[in-house]
Amino acid sequence: MDQLAEAIPYLGKRNPKAARWLVIIIALVAPIIAMMFGRTWVRILDFALLYMMLALGLNLVVGFAGLLDLGYIAFYAVGAYTWAFLASPHFGVHFPFWAVLPLGAGFAALAGIILGFPVLRLRGDYLAIVTLGFGEIVRIFMNNLNYPVNITNGPQGINALDSMNLFGWDLAKSLTIGDFQIHSLYFYYYFFLACVVGSIIFIQRLQISRVGRAWAAMRDDELAAKAIGINTRNLKLLAFSLGATFGGVAGGLFGSFQGFVSPESFSLMESIAVLTMVVFGGMGNIAGAVIGALILTALPEILRNIAVPVQETLFGHVILDPEVLRMLLLSLAMILMMLLRPGGLIPAHARYSRPELVGKGVRT
Numbered sequence: 001m002d003q004l005a006e007a008i009p010y011l012g013k014r015n016p017k018a019a020r021w022l023v024i025i026i027a028l029v030a031p032i033i034a035m036m037f038g039r040t041w042v043r044i045l046d047f048a049l050l051y052m053m054l055a056l057g058l059n060l061v062v063g064f065a066g067l068l069d070l071g072y073i074a075f076y077a078v079g080a081y082t083w084a085f086l087a088s089p090h091f092g093v094h095f096p097f098w099a100v101l102p103l104g105a106g107f108a109a110l111a112g113i114i115l116g117f118p119v120l121r122l123r124g125d126y127l128a129i130v131t132l133g134f135g136e137i138v139r140i141f142m143n144n145l146n147y148p149v150n151i152t153n154g155p156q157g158i159n160a161l162d163s164m165n166l167f168g169w170d171l172a173k174s175l176t177i178g179d180f181q182i183h184s185l186y187f188y189y190y191f192f193l194a195c196v197v198g199s200i201i202f203i204q205r206l207q208i209s210r211v212g213r214a215w216a217a218m219r220d221d222e223l224a225a226k227a228i229g230i231n232t233r234n235l236k237l238l239a240f241s242l243g244a245t246f247g248g249v250a251g252g253l254f255g256s257f258q259g260f261v262s263p264e265s266f267s268l269m270e271s272i273a274v275l276t277m278v279v280f281g282g283m284g285n286i287a288g289a290v291i292g293a294l295i296l297t298a299l300p301e302i303l304r305n306i307a308v309p310v311q312e313t314l315f316g317h318v319i320l321d322p323e324v325l326r327m328l329l330l331s332l333a334m335i336l337m338m339l340l341r342p343g344g345l346i347p348a349h350a351r352y353s354r355p356e357l358v359g360k361g362v363r364t
Contacts, residue, residue: 044301049196053196055274057243059285061243067236070275071131074137075251080265081261107248120237140263142263159260192257207286215239269327276292281346282346285344300322300329
């Protein structure tokens, strides 16, 4: 929360306590303000929270442990398809969320370990290529496991997934109180927000633990880390599995919210988008991952609503498709960050081994 408060200009450095309260208020009232512009914007905020969880998980692998992972979206797919298999009419199984989400997280963590073992000796470009291949293998499997036995329903995907049901309360149903109706998008928003807050608290404690400091040592110099007795093999596996766990949980939440999963939702471009969020916000920084995910999720949608009408007005037709604009935006964001702020929007602190140094360390 201290790092998020620092993201607020002027107020973050001069009055951190007021900045923290401002962050909390903004997070709580954001969907109410977004609803003034239409339900679509509340839905975008819901997806932004899911991307925050993905960015936080990938930040464990890339930012904390220094392992470049270009196939992270595969763990997102594992969590989503676990929900589809265990909470939909596809196999006629309808497990409750408190059973499906942990199973999705566990299967994703297992997939992270499976990926981690073959790449223990790889670094840099070689590691990126192998993880990229792993992500594509998972997507292709999901796309083709419909023959001779229909497991994933192939490119058609699986629909009619069960929504999130909290002890008899269905989050997908709007709540009517008299003449006042609370839309289900609000319920999903606050539930996802609680998951993001829990993830931030967990990662913040992990960052200043012995494991977090060992990851930092391994990221800065793996050979030196080995020399002082750090078991880099186990730490790499732990980074892959923990990062994958966040992806699995986010995937399960995505399946319950969307009600439909298909392989096209887990393409390489999604992995690159999540990695861009981490780099854009600031690798190794919790606040950076959150802010990067929020900006790069909302900004393309804002451009979609501005660029398309402008093109139609000026040229009479759309020249650049919104999806092309999204890729262009991600590319420009990466280029500008590398040129102007290599550390990201909110650079990570160099010293964070003790809680009292969080928010007061030297920036790198």
